[in-house]
Amino acid sequence: MRLSLLDRSRTRAGEPDSAALRHTVERAQRAEELGYHRFWVAEHHAVPGIASGSPAVLMAAVAAATSRIRVGSGGIMLPNHQPMVVAEQVGVLAALHPGRIDVGVGRSLGFTAPVRHALRTDGADTFREDLDELRAYLDGTAPVTARPRLDAPVPLFVLATGKGLAVAGDLGLPVVVGGPVLDDTPAGAAALADYRDRAGDRACIVVSLDVLVGDPELALPEAWALAAARSTGEFPPLEPPDPDRPLSTRQRTTMEGAPRRTIVGDQETVATRLDALLTRTGADELLVSSSTFDRAALAESDARLAALLS
Template sequence: MPGAATAPADEIRGAPFGTAPVPLSVLDLATVGSGMTATDALRATTALARLAERRGYHRFWVAEHHSMPGVASSSPTVILGHLTAHTERIRLGSGGVMLPNHSPLVVAEQFGTLEALAPGRVDVGLGRAPGTDGATAAALRRGRTDGPDEFPRQVAELSRFLDDDYPDGHPYARVHAVPGPVQGTVPGGVQSPHRPPVWLLGSSGFSAELAAQLGLPFAFANHFSAANTLPALDLYRQTFRPSALLDEPYALIGVSALAADTEAEALRQVRTGALSMVRLRTGRAGLVPTPEEAESHPYTPMEEEMAEGWLANVVHGTPDAVREGLNALAKRTGADELMLTTQAHGPQARLRSYELIADAYQV
């Protein structure tokens, strides 16, 4: 299967982040809190991307979710296009684009466009889940039969479009993703030195093993699948095959984290995310509740168990406590990079959290 041969490894490996043991990055979902609009949420995402760049975070990724009132990131490439105009240095990417929902050629064109807008700082993060429920996935695909089992073929197809290297005789040999390498092969054309690197995302061993086989970097969703983190990372490292992109494995893990000035305030804020998750998992997805709503919610025993299980995977507390928790997680997993995602009702708590974490690491 073709790999990403033109992206140098230094576009994968993260930059130092103060005194942190590994680089730190940001994953944002453009969450919509109670009393907020999607415009408010997307403005907050832009503000967070600018803050992350200013404070030295390495990447800023946005996720793809559908049919969820509390998440405004249904179109990550549109958001990323906006962010290219509001940032200058930070890497931008998808965490991820759910490839079964899209034509690989369209994804190649979209990320080729993003690469042209922000040369040398775009990542193509790919997931194989729909990012939604089955009915919404069916509406997105409009009769196409591609599903998670087709993911390896879709990744191969996307990689070939990004590299413009379909062989002669292939039905797509004369099909080119533009912007892309073909522009450097026509008379007067100039080849771009960059090609957005492909990452595979996952919450189990499937994508871990596929990323290893292809020699691609791997991002694991520790923030909602912590029990599978170590087995998946072990599988990735043990089966990794060097490629033109990477000579050794590079594993990033997503971490739910929130820092506040006091432990009590941190817990107050993260409980809004816990209630959001309870509602989502019980078929009542809505806007992110306020801290007051979360405090007054009459949890059933089942809901309380779900909330506590979710909170157990959130690194939260004072800046020092969060720093210690992140350091311990990096040591336990051997992750090469931590990507922080923060669930809270409004942008102030999220922005403050990333500022405090940067302060804790003396950035």
């Protein structure tokens, strides 16, 4: 089972955004030492709790600070970019760091109307066409040649839910799945089975979720951020866990439901839950997307998880 990390460059209360970006690079260096397979970064725009808005730039910083671990995007959101520009960025990275670059792409738009306007996205769903175009640039079959030309293929992944799974399956591309698709429900099982049927022998499933090895309170900062976002519409920086924080009814409901898609606890608890998840989904790889306020505790969790799955 390949084990990888997705770091969203989560900001923390009382710190500048730049601290989150530096921590991402430092975490990648530790992940390489621990034997993780990939280290991916994210794309979010105008979100107070996330500092990573330019995955290609952050990928360059991570790749330059490491030497072996694969570096990629989880993901580049195609509605925000011209496919040729993405191909050119990926080409530069692959030329400078041969054999180490991945590109994961998604279809999410900006969260609010002002952000979508700032990104010049019109809301039209051209994901399938954009994905086809990007793949043509990457494999050298497009009418225009993106430079630099790739010396070797760059793995292309689709961050997929619902319709995206079918698109990835039809194109025979690997998928990164999270959220409701991973629930132990007939709908989740059917979605993964449909993807496998469409992709055939090219099927590859990467499951992505929060996994923390340690005190269950480590999950509270993310749960609180989600609860706050549901109340205010703005995803905030991480704050220290506070079990006694006063909560509205809606916030309490959100926080109580958040752990359902987070695997947290001691090594035995985590191992048991991961085994059930990976067996049920038939996953080829685990992409851990967890974060918490305490950076030392997060580093310890990364190390304990690597030891658990080694």
